[in-house]
Amino acid sequence: MKRTVLLATMAMCLPFGSAVAGDFDNVTLDAKLIGGQQYEALYARIAEWEADTGAKVNVISKKNHFELDKEFKSDIAAGSLGWCVGSNHSSFASQYPSLYTDMTPFLTEEFIGEYVDSNIAASMIGDKLVMLPRAQFDVSAMYYQKDLYENEDNQQRFKEKYGYDLMPPDTWEQVSDQAMFFADPPNFYGTQFAGKDEAIVGRFYELVISEGGQLFNEDWSPAFNSEAGVRALDWFVKMYESGAVPKGTTSYLWDELGAGFASGTVALNLDWPGWAGYFNDPESSKVAGNVGVVVQPQGSAGIRTGWSGHHGFSVTESCENKEAAASLVAFLTNEESQMLESSAGPLPTRKAVWTHVVEQAGTDAYRSEVLTAFQSAAEHAFPAPKTPYWIEATNVIYPELQAAILGDKTSAEALETASEAVDEIMLENGVY
Amino acid sequence: MKLLPLRLPTWFLLLLPAIIILLSVVLIPLVLSLYSSFTPYKLTRPETLYKWIGEYNYVKIAGDANFWWAFGRTVFLLTIALNLEMLLGLGIALLVNKVTWGQRWLRTIMMFPMMFSPILVGFQFKFIFNDNVGLVNNALQSLGITDQALPWLVDGKLAMFSIIFAEVWMSTSVFAILILAGLFAIPRDPLEAAKVDGCTPWQSFRHITLPFLMPFIYIALAIRSLDVARAYDIVKIMTNGGPARRTELLWTMIGRTGYVDAKMGLANAMGYASIILAVFFTVYFFRKLSASRSSLGFDN
Numbered sequence: 001m002k003r004t005v006l007l008a009t010m011a012m013c014l015p016f017g018s019a020v021a022g023d024f025d026n027v028t029l030d031a032k033l034i035g036g037q038q039y040e041a042l043y044a045r046i047a048e049w050e051a052d053t054g055a056k057v058n059v060i061s062k063k064n065h066f067e068l069d070k071e072f073k074s075d076i077a078a079g080s081l082g083w084c085v086g087s088n089h090s091s092f093a094s095q096y097p098s099l100y101t102d103m104t105p106f107l108t109e110e111f112i113g114e115y116v117d118s119n120i121a122a123s124m125i126g127d128k129l130v131m132l133p134r135a136q137f138d139v140s141a142m143y144y145q146k147d148l149y150e151n152e153d154n155q156q157r158f159k160e161k162y163g164y165d166l167m168p169p170d171t172w173e174q175v176s177d178q179a180m181f182f183a184d185p186p187n188f189y190g191t192q193f194a195g196k197d198e199a200i201v202g203r204f205y206e207l208v209i210s211e212g213g214q215l216f217n218e219d220w221s222p223a224f225n226s227e228a229g230v231r232a233l234d235w236f237v238k239m240y241e242s243g244a245v246p247k248g249t250t251s252y253l254w255d256e257l258g259a260g261f262a263s264g265t266v267a268l269n270l271d272w273p274g275w276a277g278y279f280n281d282p283e284s285s286k287v288a289g290n291v292g293v294v295v296q297p298q299g300s301a302g303i304r305t306g307w308s309g310h311h312g313f314s315v316t317e318s319c320e321n322k323e324a325a326a327s328l329v330a331f332l333t334n335e336e337s338q339m340l341e342s343s344a345g346p347l348p349t350r351k352a353v354w355t356h357v358v359e360q361a362g363t364d365a366y367r368s369e370v371l372t373a374f375q376s377a378a379e380h381a382f383p384a385p386k387t388p389y390w391i392e393a394t395n396v397i398y399p400e401l402q403a404a405i406l407g408d409k410t411s412a413e414a415l416e417t418a419s420e421a422v423d424e425i426m427l428e429n430g431v432y
Numbered sequence: 433m434k435l436l437p438l439r440l441p442t443w444f445l446l447l448l449p450a451i452i453i454l455l456s457v458v459l460i461p462l463v464l465s466l467y468s469s470f471t472p473y474k475l476t477r478p479e480t481l482y483k484w485i486g487e488y489n490y491v492k493i494a495g496d497a498n499f500w501w502a503f504g505r506t507v508f509l510l511t512i513a514l515n516l517e518m519l520l521g522l523g524i525a526l527l528v529n530k531v532t533w534g535q536r537w538l539r540t541i542m543m544f545p546m547m548f549s550p551i552l553v554g555f556q557f558k559f560i561f562n563d564n565v566g567l568v569n570n571a572l573q574s575l576g577i578t579d580q581a582l583p584w585l586v587d588g589k590l591a592m593f594s595i596i597f598a599e600v601w602m603s604t605s606v607f608a609i610l611i612l613a614g615l616f617a618i619p620r621d622p623l624e625a626a627k628v629d630g631c632t633p634w635q636s637f638r639h640i641t642l643p644f645l646m647p648f649i650y651i652a653l654a655i656r657s658l659d660v661a662r663a664y665d666i667v668k669i670m671t672n673g674g675p676a677r678r679t680e681l682l683w684t685m686i687g688r689t690g691y692v693d694a695k696m697g698l699a700n701a702m703g704y705a706s707i708i709l710a711v712f713f714t715v716y717f718f719r720k721l722s723a724s725r726s727s728l729g730f731d732n
Contacts, residue, residue, distance in 0.1 A: 070691045073475040077696070095694075096476055186564070186573070186581030196674050247583035248563035250675035260564065388476070392693045402676035406586070428472075 024055035024324040030083035031328075032071065034311065035062030038274070042134070042332060042341050049331045055324050057085075065089050069391075072096055084319035085328055088131040090122045091198065091309045091384040095391060100314040102128035106326035114335070119310055119349040122383040131312030132333040133349035135341035136274075139296075139308035139381040141373045142175075143261060143269045143279060144168050146292045148182060157181075168294045172210065172235060172305075175268060175297055179244040182267040186246075191239065191268040192260055195250035200236075200401055201394040202384065203270075206307035207232035209382065210299025219432045220387055224397075225412075225419035231300065233404050233411040240405045250402050262287065270296060270305070276370045277345040293369055295376040308381035310349055347374055389425050396421035465700045473697035475690075480697070489701035499702060502673075502680045506709065509592070509681060510660045513599045514653060520600065521607025521652070522645075528608070529615045543609065545602045554669025557598040561585050561670075585671050588678040595679060598666050603659070607652045614648030615641075646724035650717050657713035661706070682706045 033043065046057050060083060061071060069092050075081055076099060088100065104112070112120060112129070119133040148154055149166055158166040162177050169175045179190025194200050204224075205215050213228025223229075239245045246252070246260065254272070261269040262279055264286035282288040298304045313332055315325040331337065338353040348354055358375065361367035384390055397418045404414035426432060440448075469489055473481045493499050528538050545553070560567045561584035572578045584590045618641060626636045664683040667673065673680035673688070686706070690699030 073691065073694045077475040077478055079478065186569075186579070196672065246564050247581050248586050251585045251671060263565070265564070392695075395688060395693055399674065399677045399680075402674060406676050406678075408676055 024053040024321070024327070027053075027055040027321050027324045028058055029055060029085055029319075029321065029325055029328060030058050030060050031085040032061040032063075032068060032083055032087065033059055033085075033313075034065055034068060034087040036064065038344065038346075041344065042337055045332070045337060045340065046328075049328055052331075053324070053327065055328070057328065065092060069095070072099060081316055081318040084316055084321065084325040086314050086316065088312045088314040089309060090131075090133075090312070091202075091390065093123070093130055093312075093314075094125055094386045094388050097125055097388060099316060100128075100130040101317045101319070101322055102130070103132060103315060103326055103329070104129050106315075106323055107132075107330060111330065114350055114352065115333075116349050116351055116354070116378075118378075118381065122308070122310065123312055125386065131314040132329050133310045133312045134333045135338035135346050135348040135350070135353065136311035137308070137347040137349050137378070138272045138274070138310060139306055139347075139374065139377045140270045140272055141296050141377040142169065142294050143271055143275070144292045144294070145264070145267055145287055146290050148267055149292070154181075168292060169268065169297050170294075172207065172297050172299050176235065176238060176244075179239060179268055180242050183242070183244040185243045187265065189246050189260075189266050190244035191270075192245050192249055192252065192257055192266050193236065193239070193270070194254060194257060195248075195252050195402065195405070196398055197253065198391060198394040198398075199253055200250075201397045202307045203305075204232055204236070204397070204401055205384070206305035206382075207235060207299060210297075210301060210303045210305045212299070212301030212303065216385055216387070220389075220426055221432060222393075222419040222422040222426075225415040228301070229415050230411045233401060233415060236401065236405050237407075237411060241407070250405060261285075273347050273370070273374050274345060276367075276374075280366055291366070293373040295373050296380070304377075304380040306377065306380040306382050308378070308383055347378070387431075389429060389431070392425055393422045396425065466704065468697050469701035469704055471697045473695075473700075475694040475696050485697075489698050490705065492698065493701055493705050498677060498680070499685065499705075501677065502682050502685045503706065503709070505592075505680065506661060506663070506682045506706075509596060509599070509663060510657060510709075510713070513596050513603075513660055514656055516596070516600050517604045517607050517656060518649060518653065520604045522611055522649070524604065524608040525611035525615055528612060539609070539612070542605045544605075546605050548602065550602065550665035551669055553598055553602045554666040557594060557601075557666070558585065558670045561594045586675055591671055591675075591679045595667055595670055598670065599660065599663065602666070603656060606656060607649070610648050610652040611645055614645045618644045643724065643728060647721055647728070650721035650724060654714055654717035654721070657717060658710055661710045661713065682709070 033039070043059070046059075050056055061068070063071065065087070068087060072086065073096075075083075076096060081099070086100070093100075107129075115133060116137075119137060120129070123129055123131045123133055149168060155166045158178075158181055161181065166178070169178055175191060181190065182188065183190040193203055208215055208224055208226075208229050211228035211231045213226050213232070214223040217223045224232075240249065248256075252260070257269065257271060258275050258278060260266050261271065261275075262285035276291075276293065279285050279291045280288050285291075296305045313329040315322055315329060319325050333349075335350060335352055338348045338350050339356060342348040342353055342357050343360075348357060354375070358368075358371050361371050387393070400409070400414040400418035400421075403409045404411045409417070468481060470486060471481055471483055472485050472488075524542065528535060528542065531538060548556075559565075563569055563581045563583045563586065566584065568584060569581055572582065582590065584594050622640050623636055626640055631639075662683055663681055664687060667679060667681055667684050668687065671679040673684035682702070683706075686699050686702045689702060690696050
C-alpha cells in the first residue's frame with residue numbers, strides 16, 4: 001500500500017524533473033551544505049523530498065564554501081567520508097577529483113539537457129558530471145549610479161575632458177576615465193575591486209582574458225606573465241594610484257564591496273547578481289531607485305570580462321546509497337527548486353527557468369534591466385581554470401598583485417615572481 | 433608448575449595512566465606531524481603521507497624568503513607587543529595597588545579584555561580601523577586632524593601598529609594581574625626600612641619593588657611570548673597576513689599552507705622550524721627568571 005502511495009507521489013513529482021525518484025524507505029543521507037539565510041528557503045523543500053521518498057536527510061554541516069572546503073580536505077585526509085551529499089562550487093570542484101561520483105548514470109539525458117549547456121560543461125571534471133548546478137549562477141555585470149550619468153554638468157565636463165559622451169562604460173578604458181572623473185576621495189570613489197584572496201585573482205584573470213591573454217597555457221604552465229597580463233595589472237595599479245578606489249580596497253572582499261556601493265560612495269561597481277535586490281532596497285541601500293546595470297565592459301582585445309561560477313550539489317564516491325543521493329540532488333536543482341531560488345534574485349541554471357524569470361519581470365523595470373544585463377553577461381561567461389591547483393595558485397598570485405597595486409613592485413616584476421611561484425607549484429605536483 | 437606473573441614496579445603502575453594519556457594526546461601527534469614534515473603530504477591526496485622525501489621541505493623553507501620575512505615579523509611583533517604590555521601592565525598594577533576603595537571592582541574590570549575571544553577582538557579592531565567606515569578615521573576627520581582616509585589595515589607600518597594595538601589591548605591585563613599579585617606578595621619591612629633610611633620613592637621602586645616583581649614579570653613574559661609567537665586569530669581576521677604579505681606572521685602563513693593549500697607536510701615542517709622561536713624565548717625568560725630568583729635569595 002505504502003509503495004503505491006509512494007509511486008503516486010513520485011509520479012506527481014515527475015513534471016518538476018525529479019528524474020530518479022525512487023523508494024528510499026529507511027535510507028538516511030548525511031549532507032554537508034552551504035549555510036546562510038539566503039539558502040534556507042531551498043533547504044525547507046528537503047522535507048518534501050523526504051515525504052515523497054521515505055528517506056531522511058541529516059544535515060551534519062552548514063558552512064560557507066571556504067570553510068566547507070577546509071572541512072572536505074580534512075575529511076579526505078582522515079577518510080571520514082561517510083556522508084553522501086555535499087554543496088559544491090565550480091571554482092572549488094577541481095580540487096577534489098576523487099571525492100565526488102559521476103552523476104550521469106543516475107540521470108536521464110533529457111533531464112541533463114534541461115540545464116544551461118555552459119553550466120553543465122562547467123560542472124564536469126574530465127568526463128565526470130561531478131555536480132548538478134543550482135539556481136546560484138554568478139557572473140558579474142556593471143552596476144552604476146544613474147543620476148551621475150544624467151547630470152548635465154557631469155556630461156559637459158566629461159566630454160570636455162575626455163572627448164566622448166558620458167555613458168555607462170562599455171570598455172575597461174572607459175571605466176578608468178569615468179572612475180577617475182567621478183572620484184573625490186575620501187568622500188566619493190569612482191570604482192572599487194576585491195583586493196585579496198581568490199577574489200582579486202579572479203578579477204585579474206578575467207581582465208587578462210579581455211586583454212587577449214591567458215592565465216595558463218594548455219599544459220597548465222603560467223601564461224599571465226605577458227603583455228596582456230601587465231596591461232591587466234596596470235589597470236588595478238592605475239585605479240589605486242589615482243585615488244579612484246578606496247585606499248583599503250586591498251583588504252576588501254565581496255561584503256565590503258557590496259556595502260560600499262550601497263553606501264552611495266561609489267560610482268561604478270562590477271559585482272554579482274545576488275546584490276541586485278540589496279542595492280535597490282531602500283532599507284539597505286542609499287542608492288535605491290538610482291541603480292543602473294549594464295553588461296560588463298570589454299578589454300582592448302574586444303572580449304568582455306566574465307569570470308563566472310555556480311553553486312551545485314554533489315554525491316560522494318563513498319556514498320552507500322548513491323541513487324537516493326542523486327535523487328535528492330536532482331530534486332534540489334529541479335525546475336520547481338530553481339524557480340523558488342531565482343524568485344529571490346539569484347540567476348537560474350535551467351533553460352526553462354531563465355525564460356520564466358524574464359517573463360515574470362515584465363512589469364518591473366529594474367528587475368527587467370537587471371535580468372537583461374545578466375542574461376547578456378552570462379553569454380560572455382567563462383569558468384575559473386579547471387585545475388586542482390587553482391586555489392593554491394591564487395594564494396601565490398594575489399600577494400604579488402597586491403605588491404604591484406601598493407607600489408612595492410612594478411607590474412612586470414610582480415607577475416614574474418607570481419609566474420615563477422605558480423610554475424613551482426605545477427612542477428612539484430608533477431603537472432608537467 | 434607455578435606461572436611467574438609479570439611484576440611491574442608499583443611506581444610504574446601508578447604512573448601508567450599518565451604515561452598512556454601523555455603518549456596518546458601529546459607524543460603520537462607530535463611524532464606523526466614530525467614524520468609528515470618529511471613527506472609531501474597533501475590533505476586532498478592521503479597517499480602522499482607514505483612518500484618519504486627526506487629534508488626537502490626543510491631545505492625549501494630555508495631558502496624561502498617569504499618564510500623568513502614572516503619569521504622576522506613575528507619576532508618584531510613579539511618584541512614590541514611584549515614590551516608594551518609589560519610597561520603598561522606594570523603601570524596599571526602600580527596604580528591599582530594604590531587604590532584603597534573599590535580595588536576588587538577595578539581588578540575585575542581590568543580583566544574584561546582577556547575574556548573576549550581573540551576572533552571577536554579581531555573583528556572589533558577591523559571595524560575600528562576600517563579606512564572608509566571605521567571609528568578612528570571618522571573621528572580623525574570629524575576633529576579636522578586629517579581630511580584623508582588613513583589606510584590603517586593596508587599601509588605596512590600602520591597595519592602592524594593596528595595589530596599590535598589590538599594585541600596590547602587584549603593582553604595587557606595578563607601582565608597587570610600577575611604583577612599585581614607580585615605587589616601583594618612584597619614584604620613590607622624592606623620598604624619601611626628604606627623609608628626610614630631616607631630613600632626616595634623612585635629609589636624604593638628601583639631597588640626594592642622592581643627586583644621583587646621581576647620573577648612575576650618573567651613568568652608573564654614567558655607565558656605571553658608563547659602566546660604571541662603563536663599569534664593567529666587576531667591577525668587572520670584583521671589582515672589575514674596582507675596586503676602583499678606586509679603583516680604575514682608565521683602562523684597565518686602556516687595556516688594557509690596547511691589548510692587552504694592543503695600542503696600539510698610543508699606546513700608541519702614550517703611549524704617545527706618556528707618552534708625554534710618559542711623554545712628560544714621560553715629558555716631565555718626562564719634563565720632570567722632563575723637569575724632574578726637567585727638574586728632575591730630564593731633557591732630554584
